[in-house]
Amino acid sequence: MLRVGIIGAGVMGRTHAECWSRLEDVKIQVVCDVQVERAEALSRTYNCDVSTSADDVIKRSDIDIVDICTPTPFHSEIAVSALEKGKHTLCEKPVARNLESARKVVKTAREVDVKFMTAHVVRFFPEYVTARNLIDQGAIGIPRMARTKRGGQYPLGRWNDWFSDVDMSGGCLVDTGIHDFDYLRWIFGDVERVYASALTWRRLEHKDYGLVTLRFKSKAMAQVEIIWAQPPGTPFNTGFELIGTDGLIAYNSQDSSSLRIMVSNGDNIVQRAESPLTESPYLTEIRHFVSCIEENKEPSVTPEDAYKALEVAIASLESARINRPVSVGGDI
Amino acid sequence: MKGAILSFAHMHAYSYIECLKKISDVEISAIADEDTDRGKSLADRYGTRFYKDYQDLLKEEDVDFVVVCSENVKHRDMVIASAQAGKHILCEKPISVDIPSAKEMIDAVNRYGVQLQIAFPVRFSPSVRRVKDMIDRKELGNILAFNCTNHGKMPGGWFVEKSLAGGGAIMDHTVHVMDILRWYLGSEAEYVYAEGDTLLQNIPAEDTGLLSIIFENGIFATIDASWSRPKSFPIWGDVNIEMVTEKGVVEMEVFSQTLEFYNDKSMSASWIDWGANMDLLMIQNFISSIKNGKPVEVTGYDGLKAMEVALAAYRSLELKEPVKLPLEV
Numbered sequence: 001m002l003r004v005g006i007i008g009a010g011v012m013g014r015t016h017a018e019c020w021s022r023l024e025d026v027k028i029q030v031v032c033d034v035q036v037e038r039a040e041a042l043s044r045t046y047n048c049d050v051s052t053s054a055d056d057v058i059k060r061s062d063i064d065i066v067d068i069c070t071p072t073p074f075h076s077e078i079a080v081s082a083l084e085k086g087k088h089t090l091c092e093k094p095v096a097r098n099l100e101s102a103r104k105v106v107k108t109a110r111e112v113d114v115k116f117m118t119a120h121v122v123r124f125f126p127e128y129v130t131a132r133n134l135i136d137q138g139a140i141g142i143p144r145m146a147r148t149k150r151g152g153q154y155p156l157g158r159w160n161d162w163f164s165d166v167d168m169s170g171g172c173l174v175d176t177g178i179h180d181f182d183y184l185r186w187i188f189g190d191v192e193r194v195y196a197s198a199l200t201w202r203r204l205e206h207k208d209y210g211l212v213t214l215r216f217k218s219k220a221m222a223q224v225e226i227i228w229a230q231p232p233g234t235p236f237n238t239g240f241e242l243i244g245t246d247g248l249i250a251y252n253s254q255d256s257s258s259l260r261i262m263v264s265n266g267d268n269i270v271q272r273a274e275s276p277l278t279e280s281p282y283l284t285e286i287r288h289f290v291s292c293i294e295e296n297k298e299p300s301v302t303p304e305d306a307y308k309a310l311e312v313a314i315a316s317l318e319s320a321r322i323n324r325p326v327s328v329g330g331d332i
Numbered sequence: 333m334k335g336a337i338l339s340f341a342h343m344h345a346y347s348y349i350e351c352l353k354k355i356s357d358v359e360i361s362a363i364a365d366e367d368t369d370r371g372k373s374l375a376d377r378y379g380t381r382f383y384k385d386y387q388d389l390l391k392e393e394d395v396d397f398v399v400v401c402s403e404n405v406k407h408r409d410m411v412i413a414s415a416q417a418g419k420h421i422l423c424e425k426p427i428s429v430d431i432p433s434a435k436e437m438i439d440a441v442n443r444y445g446v447q448l449q450i451a452f453p454v455r456f457s458p459s460v461r462r463v464k465d466m467i468d469r470k471e472l473g474n475i476l477a478f479n480c481t482n483h484g485k486m487p488g489g490w491f492v493e494k495s496l497a498g499g500g501a502i503m504d505h506t507v508h509v510m511d512i513l514r515w516y517l518g519s520e521a522e523y524v525y526a527e528g529d530t531l532l533q534n535i536p537a538e539d540t541g542l543l544s545i546i547f548e549n550g551i552f553a554t555i556d557a558s559w560s561r562p563k564s565f566p567i568w569g570d571v572n573i574e575m576v577t578e579k580g581v582v583e584m585e586v587f588s589q590t591l592e593f594y595n596d597k598s599m600s601a602s603w604i605d606w607g608a609n610m611d612l613l614m615i616q617n618f619i620s621s622i623k624n625g626k627p628v629e630v631t632g633y634d635g636l637k638a639m640e641v642a643l644a645a646y647r648s649l650e651l652k653e654p655v656k657l658p659l660e661v
Contacts, residue, residue, distance in 0.1 A: 036631070043452055145532065150480055195527070197546065197552035197554075199477065202474075207479055207578075211477065211479055211541045211544065211552065211554045213525075219529060220531065221531070223542050225557055225574075229580065229581060231579070231580040242561045243532065243558075244532075245531075246562070247564065323523065323546065
């Protein structure tokens with residue numbers, strides 16, 4: 001039996017808790033949040049302890065796994081402490097808000113004898129996995145170019161509106177762009193330089209948008225689009241095009257949903273698209289992490305992967321600030 | 333109105349001549365083409381006179397306007413000679429391959445009192461016009477950014493020879509979208525950054541280009557100008573313009589009014605365009621302008637400013653940094 005302590009009971013904490021609860025040989029031991037009522041709500045559902053102190057959770061001897069679901073700037077410090085206390089650690093992305101903190105996490109993760117993984121969940125979404133498997137099989141020849149799109153409405157209603165604080169969230173490029181940066185690195189390898197434009201530095205109220213051009217060491221190039229600018233109520237949407245010397249793979253979440261539901265309940269008209277799966281990609285991700293612990297394997301997202309995705313994200317944010325290309329690829 | 337086609341080197345000429353045939357008060361009186369076989373067979377098909385040398389054609393009195401569809405580098409000489417001969421001109425995009433030649437072309441049409449329109453049919457798309465109306469009526473709030481593509485299949489032929497095309501995919505595919513963005517914003521590009529390379533095909537020009545543009549009014553845009561559609565792609569390519577505004581997002585896919593078509597004889601799947609014939613709308617507009625003596629809607633200057641962004645992109649590829657516009661020539 002593996003016992004998990006979840007730190008942060010916001011959107012991601014709740015999503016992860018639901019996944020952990022589905023695993024037979026895992027028990028949610030404690031949920032921690034500075035807003036105690038949020039932790040209490042989860043404790044009622046999953047019958048676990050409540051805490052308001054990440055430190056207390058990490059110190060507990062009845063915890064094997066720490067799952068960090070706090071806002072970004074708290075990730076790295078909690079991760080380092082948890083790893084040093086010998087806890088397997090699953091950390092939401094980005095691994096840190098800055099590279100210096102990320103470096104500490106990577107260093108610590110490599111020194112200790114427990115598993116560490118950053119939750120780059122896109123690597124567990126079936127459409128993204130299927131596309132990468134096709135590329136691995138040579139389906140499009142040599143992969144050379146990509147376009148990606150990710151976004152929807154602004155992330156509203158979060159603790160202290162922390163997404164609005166660029167110093168905390170890094171804006172759309174760091175928080176959301178990092179998914180695509182990681183995915184593209186998974187296919188095209190390391191990035192050489194980036195050029196980005198973004199609304200982030202204009203600090204418009206509850207609106208952010210970014211366009212990043214990536215050039216990889218392999219000479220491949222990619223255009224990444226991150227949208228926090230669609231009106232409230234817009235469903236989250238993603239898309240990609242992966243182009244090689246022999247072909248092209250395209251995906252658009254809006255075009256490939258398997259259910260469109262149009263019903264009215266009195267005055268309440270529901271129109272939405274759904275794309276049901278056998279299991280949530282978040283559950284697949286957590287299953288993978290648990291199997292790495294149980295079978296003593298290296299998680300598929302390495303600490304270095306998490307660092308390098310953040311490096312691209314930070315470079316993009318900087319490029320958007322100075323309107324110049326920024327080189328990527330320093331030593332960890 | 334009597335018109336002539338100068339060269340069928342650019343395949344759009346085949347569409348333009350069909351459009352001209354559909355307009356009741358237009359007569360196609362002559363075709364000039366360096367390629368005698370190509371030109372003669374087209375002259376036979378359309379029942380027009382044929383000239384190997386376009387200079388001979390320009391001497392004819394019964395030609396009011398010409399449509400120039402030669403290789404990009406030849407636009408300059410053909411347009412200037414046509415202006416000297418007093419013919420109005422519809423010239424395929426890009427206007428030319430460098431700024432001095434484009435300025436000479438604009439000077440010539442001004443000097444000889446004829447009109448020059450650059451062939452940007454996307455301006456006449458009903459969807460593009462619909463969004464322009466919404467912008468003008470301020471229904472969308474202030475514009476903040478654009479993410480655009482003009483993809484195509486690798487065209488081959490002279491398009492991949494820099495000595496004839498002036499570049500590759502970036503020269504071919506930047507200008508349509510750039511013209512729309514200038515039109516929507518009423519602002520010019522101030523900085524252009526580009527990545528581009530020959531990544532997909534074994535050709536002597538770049539087949540991929542990602543341009544990042546910052547306009548004088550601070551709005552930013554990207555244009556993907558790549559010839560990145562595989563040969564098996566179900567349609568020739570796309571012009572997609574996504575616009576982010578204060579009020580949300582508008583996604584425009586100009587060529588997505590299509591049917592899906594599956595055929596066992598060719599074992600192929602394709603998308604068949606049923607949308608408006610933008611070439612026809614553009615040519616009707618051109619004919620109406622010259623007939624009524626009104627200024628054309630898309631001028632040589634528009635062509636120059638759109639091309640300048642492509643030229644800035646090439647300079648950015650060399651310098652690996654953003655290039656400030658207007659370019660010093």
